[in-house]
Amino acid sequence: MDYLLPIAGLVIALIALAQALSARKQAQEALTGIEEARADTRRQARNVAEALRRELFIVQQFMIRSVSGEELTPEMVREGLLWREVDDKEAQDLMAGNSNFFLLDVRSPDETAEGIIPGALCIPVDEIAERKEEIPKTGQPVLVYCAGGGRSLGVCEELSHAGFERLHNLQGGFMGWTGAVAKPS
DSSP states (O other): OTTHHHHHHHHHHHHHHHHHHHHHHHHHHHHHHHHHHHHHHHHHHHHHHHHHHHHHHHHHHHHHHHHTTOOOOHHHHHHTOSEEEEOHHHHHHHHHTOTTOEEEEOSOHHHHTTOBOTTOEEOOGGGHHHHGGGSOOSSOOEEEEOSSSHHHHHHHHHHHHTTOOSEEEETTGGGGOOSOOBOOO
8 A cells, every 4th residue: 555655646746747737838828819919909000000191191181172272072071082073074074174184094905995085094993003103193183984983983092092183083984974985096
């Protein structure tokens, strides 16, 4: 029976070691969880800071444009849009009253093959980021259009955040256009 006492001590020591190892593993998992939470918090803070910078930029642009006498619509202010939505008739009226109007067609070459608004520069939407230097940044009005008006909205958003002003998105796009049509050159 004398031999049972050292075995019992050894068993108790092994149990204690197993518990210590388990506790160590739990502590390491907790530390990993804390580090992941810190990283998530830092990412969230960066995202919030970026969103605030974008919102501040929009507010600054509204103030600059308002002081400059540019007409802002309630929709633009409410939705934070730095461009105007125009329908076919309003676009034609704006273009008739301003020979300096710049036209930007963001459809694909297959789509533009059926026709464009005369004088439009064709830059497919997926090339805008690389080719935006071809679009005047001189403050002249720019009418952006695609087939139905959706892709051009995204382009207006991208261009407005790149500092372009006086952007107009053609509601209904080329499908809703009733004015003159030309073949692309």
